[in-house]
Amino acid sequence: MSDLSWVPQSCTLPTEEQPLRVAEWDALFAERLQALSRPQPLHLRLDLADGDGVEAQIQDLAERESGCCSFFTFTITSRKDLIHLDISVGQAHEAVLDALAARTAAGQQR
Known part of the structure; x- marks a missing residue:
């Protein structure tokens, strides 16, 4: 799934x-x-498996993503051996969240 047409124009990442x-x-x-x-x-x-440095990696990615795509809200919560990454968007960006979910699910099936 290399097509990035789902990335919205409001994304400021070059x-x-x-x-x-x-x-x-x-x-x-x-x-x-x-x-x-x-x-x-x-x-x-x-839900992501925890490990050495994983939460910091997720936090770093979420912060950088928020910097270019401010419509995302990321919430990171640690629970035992899992890290919950909650991603929410406003109504105008539901299609972006749909694409992200589809891309993530496709990767999970590999």
Whole structure:
């Protein structure tokens, strides 16, 4: 799923850097994703396996993503051996969250 047409125009990350950022998220999800759920249409929850430095890595990625895509709200919560990454958006960006969920689910099935 290399097509980045789902990335909204409101994203301020330079176009040439977008594939690199997506690859960072993809690598994190490929290595750590345990479960994915959609509690509400505007809310995605990812359960990631914890490990040495993983929470800091997630925090770093979330902060950088918020810097270019301010429509995302990230909440990180540690629970035992899992880190919950909750991602929410406003109504105008539901399609972006849909694409992110589909991309993450596709990676989970590999």
